[in-house]
Amino acid sequence: MSPIETRTISTLALIYALRMFGLFMVLPVLALYASDYEGASATLVGVAIGAYGLTQACLQLPFGVWSDRIGRKPVILIGLALFSAGSAMCAMADDIWMLVLGRALQGAGAVASTLMALMTDLTREENRTKAMASIGASIGLSFTLAMVIGPILATWLGLSGLFMLTAILAILAMFLLVAAVPTPKQQIRSRDARAFVNQLGDVFKDKQILRLSYGIFALHAVLVACFVAVPVALVKAGLVQNAHWQVYLPVMLVSFVFMVPFIIIGEKRQKMKQVLLIAVLLLIVSLMLLTLELNSIAGISFALWVFFVAFNILEASLPSLVSKFAPAGFKGSAMGVYSTCQFLGAFAGGMLGGYLSEYFGLVGVFIGTLPLLLIWVVLVMTMAKPRHLSSYRVALTTQACANEQLEQDLLAISGVHEVVIMLKDQAAYLKVDNTTFNPTSLKQINI
Structure with missing residues (x-):
């Protein structure tokens, strides 16, 4: 670099x-x-x-x-x-x-x-x-x-x-x-x-991308809804406002430590679907713990630790899964839909958390957001197994764009599974298996 x-x-x-x-x-x-x-x-x-x-x-x-x-x-x-x-x-x-x-x-x-x-x-x-x-x-x-x-x-x-x-x-x-x-x-x-506007229709037809987009929507809706209630719950449990960092600091640090093995297992052993399911189930457990431990600072802290272990796993793995499922040349548009759902989730979570807190109390916030996660569990269980492929963009010369055999030549390279050629962009978008794909092999083709 x-x-x-x-x-x-x-x-x-x-x-x-x-x-x-x-x-x-x-x-x-x-x-x-x-x-x-x-x-x-x-x-x-x-x-x-x-x-x-x-x-x-x-x-x-x-x-x-x-x-x-x-x-x-x-x-x-x-x-x-x-x-x-x-x-x-x-x-x-x-x-x-x-x-x-x-x-x-x-x-x-x-x-x-x-x-x-x-x-x-x-x-x-x-x-x-x-x-x-x-x-x-x-x-x-x-x-x-x-x-x-x-x-x-x-x-x-x-x-x-x-x-x-x-x-x-x-x-x-x-x-x-x-x-x-x-x-x-x-x-x-x-x-x-x-994202590109003309690709969004195709992205919305992709059931796997929609599953992941719903997931990030639900994750951020639950996150924001919980933080309508959690700070108030900590005060009611006896922790003054200026001491809340004493809960958040160890929770965040320790949750990162416990998140790492899950990501390694998911990526190295190709168990991302199983890791995703475990993380969503941990979110459900954390919400149930919060409903039971609202009067205990230690109980709230433990529930938050479980929550953020799951949250960190999902924040790290969901974008990776979008990249894996998105067809060649569609990653930006897929991530555009994904990001839009993430922010809509934050808005929905704020509204839902505020409404539930006002009319059903703090416990109502955690119980009321559980259905979002239960739906997500079903979507994860019915999700296809992700292919462990990466996106790769290749800039093309004018001469290469005129080569009618270019797509076949690229597909013939070891590790290349998908090819989409965008003549307007003068680029080829590949889905590759990094264990067998070597970028230097592109030099064999006149691009």
Whole structure:
């Protein structure tokens, strides 16, 4: 990897992390502080927690299309500016509706897919997997830090100060983008990096992709719904607000340790379906434990540990499964549907958690979200066994595009299972078995 690629990937991962850190930081505290706003009810607090998900879901695809027309960096800057403005609005909010609008404006800066597209423009094919893994790791790290640091900072700064800090971090991300990320000489219309409108119909017909998309919807709906109730439950169990980090820190760290063996078994021994089923069942166990242990700090902590072991397994494995199931050349569109469902899940979870909390109490939140997971269990059990294939994009010359035998030549290479040639993109999209595929074998073909 060249020095400029290393710098670019590191900076984009940091930009992604700063944005996600701001979103995640309020998750463990918003239910506690938002109830003090004028006009607040448990239902509206839940809406405020999940509001960002609705605008994120609606604007992911339009921002990606827009970036093809006016450039990646301008669109990302506009998205970060919207996110910063939404954060500032939340900081100045004195009633619940202004807080809801601010959260929705935060979500309007839907630049996740555009950041991925920019990363694709600035890295070579052979380094792209490492780049995406770096961004994925930055998201996981930002979530863990936010869960621990959020309650501490909220004690010092209050909720308004937390949102103002988020606005400042977004501005810092804008400066990083301008100062440290080069402008790509050309934009790659990579169908592995972002969604394409004309492919979405085919993606929605794919039952395996829809199963996984429902899974991420349910996962984030349950996550957000639980955090409408869990912070309140900890306070009622006797743990003051500024000490919540003492629960979240060990829970998050130990859950990561226990998650790793499951991922290794799933990938190395090709047991991803079984690992997925175990993780969903663990989520169900965690919700049942929460209904039984609401008066015990130790009980809530143990239930959260079970929850986050399952959550971390699923967050790591679901995108990998989408990549495995998506046909060659459809990964970006499949991930677009998947991401949209993820954000819709966050919005639905906030609304559902708030409503259940207001009318059925904290126990009602955990019992009321169980049906989402029971449906998921059925979908996992009926899911096809995933093929352990990876996506690979090959840039084509004009001469190669004119070769009528190119598809057959590519399929003849060891380890290549699928080939889709996109003449407009001047690219071939492959599904390959990394145990037998060697990229250097492509040199045998004049591409």
